[in-house]
Amino acid sequence: MVEIRTQRISRVVQGDIIRDVEQIECVTLRAGIVEVQKIAFPLVVVLTQDCDLEQDFRFRWARAKKPSTHDKYLLSVLVAPLYNAEHVFTGEHLSELGLKMQAINRKTTEGRYLVQNERLRYHFLDFPGTVPVVPSIVDFKHYFSANVEALKKQKREKFVCRLSELFREDLSVRFAGYLSRIGLPD
Amino acid sequence: MANEPLSDYTANSTTTNVSSAPEPQTPASLDVKVEIQKYGLAKPKRIVIRGKVSHGGD
Numbered sequence: 523m524v525e526i527r528t529q530r531i532s533r534v535v536q537g538d539i540i541r542d543v544e545q546i547e548c549v550t551l552r553a554g555i556v557e558v559q560k561i562a563f564p565l566v567v568v569l570t571q572d573c574d575l576e577q578d579f580r581f582r583w584a585r586a587k588k589p590s591t592h593d594k595y596l597l598s599v600l601v602a603p604l605y606n607a608e609h610v611f612t613g614e615h616l617s618e619l620g621l622k623m624q625a626i627n628r629k630t631t632e633g634r635y636l637v638q639n640e641r642l643r644y645h646f647l648d649f650p651g652t653v654p655v656v657p658s659i660v661d662f663k664h665y666f667s668a669n670v671e672a673l674k675k676q677k678r679e680k681f682v683c684r685l686s687e688l689f690r691e692d693l694s695v696r697f698a699g700y701l702s703r704i705g706l707p708d
Numbered sequence: 709m710a711n712e713p714l715s716d717y718t719a720n721s722t723t724t725n726v727s728s729a730p731e732p733q734t735p736a737s738l739d740v741k742v743e744i745q746k747y748g749l750a751k752p753k754r755i756v757i758r759g760k761v762s763h764g765g766d
Contacts, residue, residue: 558757656748
């Protein structure tokens with residue numbers, strides 16, 4: 523079970539869990555009609571390094587002395603969706619997007635390894651009873667970026683909780699490990 | 709208030725002098741379900757928004 527913090531800090535913090543975050547898939551303009559296609563995710567977790575987020579916040583919102591450059595500004599914040607673990611086990615977590623994923627029987631070795639965070643692709647998060655979040659799974663193949671200022675604004679109303687330092691480091695290191703894996707030919 | 713036992717209410721009602729009135733029927737237990745909203749139950753959804761581009765003078 524993960525440890526969490528419930529106190530909301532105004533800046534975006536690594537490990538923040540925020541609800542109702544949208545990923546813009548594409549924007550098209552055809553014959554005078556603009557079409558915006560997006561995916562609304564019930565929950566996401568922030569993956570961007572916290573020192574980068576902290577510097578961005580300090581430089582972007584500095585009141586006393588504005589820095590001479592925008593060197594520390596981030597262009598976006600990396601987030602990953604949290605999927606309802608029960609939906610992941612049945613392979614139905616993306617059914618409303620028209621996608622069928624592989625089912626994972628949680629009683630088999632494969633499922634047990636996932637829950638113990640021994641499967642590289644997934645990160646299982648079981649929340650304490652004090653936080654109303656269902657057991658969730660991050661799929662490291664799924665991530666997207668969100669606008670820094672928009673996410674900070676959204677956090678005011680949509681902040682759920684934040685993973686404690688140790689547990690966010692665990693998530694971050696496992697994500698980085700998965701992203702930097704070397705795919706060798708079969 | 710909602711969590712007070714029903715027996716307290718019954719005891720209070722016996723102190724009034726309304727003997728002809730029928731005894732109010734009180735349930736043996738309160739059947740109140742408190743649903744705690746859980747986050748993360750739903751699945752991701754695709755949303756498409758379409759709008760006509762206005763060029764101001766149109």
